[in-house]
Amino acid sequence: MSTLEPPAADKHPHLQRLTPVLGPGHTYVSITDKISSIVLTRPVSLGWLLGFGICFAIMMLLMVAITYLIGKGVGIWGINIPIGWGFAIVNFVWWIGIGHAGTLISAILFLLNQKWRTSINRFAEAMTLFAVMCAGLFPLLHTGRPWYAFWMFPYPSAMGVWPQFRSPLIWDVFAVSTYFTVSLLFWFVGLIPDLATLRDRATAKWKGVVYGMLAMGWRGSARHWQRYQSAYLLLAGLATPLVLSVHTVVSFDFAIAIVPGWHTTIFPPYFVAGAIYSGFAMVLTIAIPLRKAYGLEDYITMRHLENMAKVMLATGLIVAYGYFFEFFMSEYSGNKWDVFLVAQRLHGPYAYFYYMLILCNILLPQLLWIHKIRTSVFMLFLMSLIVNTGMWLERFVIVVISLTRDFVPSAWGRYSATFWDYAVLLGTLGLFTGLLFLFVRVLPAISIAEMRELVAHSSEEHE
């Protein structure tokens, strides 16, 4: 009835090289069965248990690290004066950037009517949520007294004081919490029809009850769909400027300060591009094992992977442009602090971080120009890990190199991370991956309703 025929190559010669966004031969039922079976009927595999077990152990490390931190204070980290930010802020900026690709895929590609987004948007949005959760931990812990974190929110306190709304750090609080809330809403709205599907297909009564409550009685009425689509489109339109604003505000944390290397107007666009760059790398890091483990190669095709590689290549070039102009403007301005900063990056004590950053973020990703590499799953996976590392190094270079040697040599310092810094970073990786493991088991990792739409459209096109 709605079988998808492969496009006839002689009629559409330009389609010959493009892998379709959906494998051939799928119907509404086959898609629903396949995606919902991962959640409903597939038994828990040994691989899943092992993977989740490892992540859970790492999460416990995070818990130990946080407990010790709360007991002893932030002194257990490598931070000092003048390097007050250290790993906490490096990790915060890195994680929040990773989240950006999820919103880009779900909102911006939706507005641009890119059909290939359909099978990757759900888990990319989940990735956004989990990444923002990890990101949020860092400023919270970095305050030193996380139990007073509510002071950052405006509430009528007995002290009669309010947050300082002229400070970028308060803008950050609003940007990140709004971003998390809107991402959660967007994700949940997208899930409602699929939750109804799971409710109707539940294999056990309790599953039906749980999914039923979450689906809120969705029954697919045309009137409901009309409002639903309107709300979804509006959310996409709202999330688009929001996602751009979030990393802009994060970059203001730096750009509004006068520290050399931070005080520059190129920061907002270059942070946003970097965020999307690392985010797409993370989507690839997740998508490649996911499609392999659950046999989703028909839904997350080579076309998706190749497109993501192209986005990575493009945003990587924007980032390279940012690096170049940072460098150029420092020299061109003749400002002695800025000139000195460039020298520090190239020859200072942390120069090897800078060279690694250039290697990971600019030089190696140029391999993506080669079609063979863009279509090799293994190379893409490797590349995604390289870019993630590179983006982390970028944040390190920005935070640490600028702070170690600013204006007066008597105020210079050195920074090195301690075991507990690494424990928290590794711990959030465990938390992030562990949440993803749970997510693929309890919620459909691919939007079933949108995939059905894709089947309907494809069958109409080929009739």
Added chain:
Amino acid sequence: MEQQRSHIYGILGEFATPQSLIQAAKQARQAGYTSIDAYTPFPVEGLNEALGLKRTFVPLVTLIGGLLGGLGGFGFEYWVSVISYPENIGGRSLNSWPAFIPVTFELTVLGASLAAVFGMLAMNKLPQPHHPLFNVDRFQKHASTDRFYLCIQADDPKFGLADAARFLQGLKAEHVSEVHDD
């Protein structure tokens, strides 16, 4: 009139493709039925027009939410910085509005998004855990997977149980079932 028919919610016809559902919806309207609704596993293009649905109020509600968020956000920042806790820092202006824009923007987006989602749910009268349609076995099995349904509701002035059933059968519905209230 409501009282008499309370045990019947309507008559439900099942269709195999979105195209046949759209066709059926058009014909049902031509036949003079006004209280009809369609149920599909994904949004079907052209169905809204076939059912003659009016524009939704979701965009308006979203706009109002966004305006409230933005004005509220800016107003609050102004009140805090100028009225409630003015701080004279070297004679700089208290109403330093450019610095208030980021938070104003974020709260605009937040207000609009909350209004869009909760407005949509409220207008859809969700959450609604139970609905008469869930009493129909085939609806439970197929409505969220692969079948397309048209329901002629009992509150339609033209509604007659046998007439409506015959009408749906005439539209080549694959299954026609009565929908009971309980």
